[in-house]
Amino acid sequence: MKNLGLILCIVLASLQINAQEKKITGIVTSASDGLPLPGANVHIKGSKQGTTTDFDGKYSITAELGDILVFKYVGFIPEKQTVGDSQIINVALKEDQNSLDEVVIVGYGTTTKRSFAGSVSVVGTPSKAQLRKQEKKRFHNKIAKQLAGKTAGVSVRGTKSVNSTNILYIVDGVPVQKSYNSLIEQIKPVAIDKVNVYKSSEAIDKFGNSAKDGCIVITTKSGNYRIQNDEDYANINENDFERTNLSPLSTFSIDVDKASYSNVRRMINNGQPIPGDAVKIEEMVNYFNYNYPQPTDEHPFSIHTEVVNTPWHNQTQLVRIGLQGKTYENEDLPTSNLTFLIDVSGSMSSQNKLPLLKSAFRLLVNQLRPKDKVSIVVYAGAAGVVLAPTSGDNKEKILAALDNLQSGGSTAGGAGINLAYKLAEKHFKKNGNNRVILATDGDFNVGASSNSDMKSLIEEKRKSGVFLSVLGFGYGNYKDSKLETLADKGNGNHAYIDNMQEAQKVFGKEFGGTLFTIAKDVKIQVEFNPKKVQAYRLIGYENRLLADEDFVDDTKDAGELGSGHTVTALYEIIPTGIDSDYLKTVPELKYTQNQAKANFEDELFTVKFRYKKPDESKSIEMVHIQNTKISDASIDMNFASAVALFGMQLRNSKYYNKTEVSKVIELAENGRGEDKEGYRAEFIRLVKSYDNLK
Known part of the structure; x- marks a missing residue:
């Protein structure tokens, strides 16, 4: 009885504790x-x-x-x-006003202005002529920058740290635009003569209202340092309408990359202009998951098609083609042989690069199983192995190796790739998931570094059977074009990590799709019926177009599909009999007569898919036929249309028909659906933010 009473007391106490939580x-x-x-x-x-x-x-x-x-x-x-x-x-x-006491930072350390009086000159009040010159260049919006213990790569330990959420930078007399702030940290310490930091009241007196939240004046030894945005994007030439009777086939490689959306999100949140070539509409559309059915046959993905009236043009129709990759639970995935290839060069020092990278990789490490192995290769001026293959049940050792990484030096990306693949090949797991995960801003500057060099290098490396995932970090010198090339040619995918929310999406919610390929070299070829379709245009995928003959050529590389991944492609089509301003008159052919066959009256198009199993070299073909039925737009179709239309507006496309941003919001609201993770709600907020910035 005593034991029973004791047990009851423990249970009651436990219930009471839980009730308080x-x-x-x-x-x-x-x-x-x-x-x-x-x-x-x-x-x-x-x-x-x-x-x-x-x-x-x-x-x-x-x-x-x-x-x-x-x-x-x-x-x-x-x-x-x-x-x-x-x-x-x-x-x-509330903001901490006391955290912005004036501090003078020199190339070998820091000191307060009082203790260094007489040996460092403080920037004086500019003349009227200088002020007028500076005003032409000054951007009057707030310059947001977070200083967390470091300024311009110079340690400030041992003195008051400088912290603020709104700072104006002036480098050698030139105010810095908000979107370029990350490049401040790229100034080498040896190039700095002095840095003066002013709290708000003194900053306003010297530099005007733009400095009301404080100002940091950096003077370099050369005196003419210029901050420039050095981001790089591949040129995109928007797809035009193709006449069906002249070119009935449309062929392209799938694209599961989602980097463009998170990168555009970063720019909107920072209030900065969005380069047109940074907007890849297919990557924006494919950032979101859609309610496609899971495959039920022997193929690793299912197919879905839908045709509706185009919401931004009353004379065209919108086609959606969707693929749903088979979803595998994490415990069902094959053994992983992962090699983390991490850029630790000087350009990775800012908070949104290496520190964010470490936190992101922790999410991945925490999901590893005992049978999985991880190696870590780093590169700066040279490449080296910092962690030999280590089992997933020894997470503390893996995390300790990550935590110990420090940035500094130049960027020998090619050497890092060679070493990482060498290590992955040495520990290759047959029938396993062999993958290099590259994390970098893409700013390679030692050895093989151009886009063509990287393309040749990675095409050779993919023959090993090792797949590649590419994760982009940071901004200011972000090399999107290079990272896209690496992922495309390395049988892999490309994501851009702008915050921990995105890291959780890539390494948490989409863990299997990020790491496990279920089909490779996936190609799509659509044949439109000229009796029903006068012309068509593929929305996006400009960098993924293939020649028609490439579709049946198994030596041609194409995109990979991961576990649980969805792929969506949109076409805008002009029905026959419509007089459209989008189409110009074409002379009649003298020697060739294109005439549609009399049958197939009820077919709008036929779509063919080719794919290879991850460890095979011969492709398998699937066929899907779409009838001429025009349906009411589904929830997913409304949302995909909203994202595509917004992408066209950002690119200033000639095909968005001058549709207002309010139409994007309307479509997105109608397509929000259940939205458990809140990604669609976030999109709506971004669109509204962008509309307010215009």
Whole structure:
């Protein structure tokens, strides 16, 4: 009986403790402007339990009644809140004005202005002529920059750190545009003469209202350093309408890359202009998952088609072709032989590069199984192995190797790729998942580094049977074109990681698709019926077009499909009998007569698919026929249309028919659906933000 009573007491006590625990949610914002603070730290005082806010400043944490939650964010005054009856605790943090005391930073260390008086000159008040010259170049919007213990690559340990969320940079007399701020950290310390930091009141007196939140003046030894945006995107020539009677076949490689969407998202959030070539409409559309059915036959993917009236043009129709890759649970995936290839060069020093990279890779490491093996290769001025193949059940060792990585030096990307593939081939797992995961900003500058060099190198390496995933980080010198080439030619995929939310999507929710290829060299060829379709244009996929004869050529490389991946392609078609301004008159042919066959009256198009199994070299063909039925747009069709239309607006396409942004929002709202993860809601918010910036 005593034992029974003791057990009952323990159970009751446990129930009481559990009853006191509650899930606390809320939003952390800035008190000055009400904007959310992504990445703010929330932890329970006196414990190791904590979390960070997401992209929208939202957090969730399990706490007990009476616990004290501590909210911290760089440049803001920490705040404490006691957990009471409410399950919602919203916090507005105030900026820490004392964190912007003036500090002088020199090439060999730091000191306060008072202790270094007489030996460092402070920038004086510019003359009226200088001010007029600077005003022409100054951007009057806020220049947002987060300083977390480092400025221009110079350590500031041992003195007051400089922290602010809104800083104006002036480098050798020239104000820096917001979108170029990350490049400040690329200035080599040896090139710096001095850096003067001014708190808001003094900054306004010297440099005007643009510096009301503080100003950092950097003077280099040369005196003429210029900050330039050095991002690189492949040129895109938009697909035009093709006349069906002259060119009935449309052939292209699938593209599961999603980097363009997260990169565009980053630019919109930063309030910066979006280069047209950075907008790849197919990658924006394919960022989102759609409700396609799982395959039920021997093929690794299912096929779905839909035809509706085009929402932005009343004389055309919109075709959607969707593929759904078979989804495998993580425990069912084959053994993985993974080689992390990590760029630790000097260009990776900023917070949105190597530090973010480490946090992202932790998500991947935590999902590894005992049978999986991980190696780590790094490269800067040279390449080296920092972790020999290590089992997934020794996560502490893998994570310790990641945590110890430091940035510095030039970027020998080619040497790193060679070493990583050599290691992956040495430990190759037959019937396993052999993959190199490259994480970099793409700024290769030592050895083989051009796009053509990288293309040749990776085409040779893919013969080994090792696949490639490419993860892009950072901005200012982000080389999208190079990373796209590597992923395309390396039988892999390309993602852009702009925050931990995206890292969670790539390594968490889409773990299998990121790492496990279920079909390679997947090609699509659509033949339109000239009796029903006068002309067609493929929306996006400009960099994935293939010659018609490439479709049956098994030596031609094409895209890969991962576990659970969806692929969506959209065509805009002009029905026969429509007089369209998009089509110009074509002279009649003298020697050739194109005449549609009398039958097939009920068919709009036939789509063929070719793919190879991951370890085979001969392709398999699938065929799907679409009838002429025009249906009401499904939820997914509405949303895919919204994303495509927004992409065309961003690119200033000649085919979006001057449709307003409000139409994008309307379509997206109608296509939001269940949206469990909130990605579609985020898209709507981005569109509205972009509309307000115009």
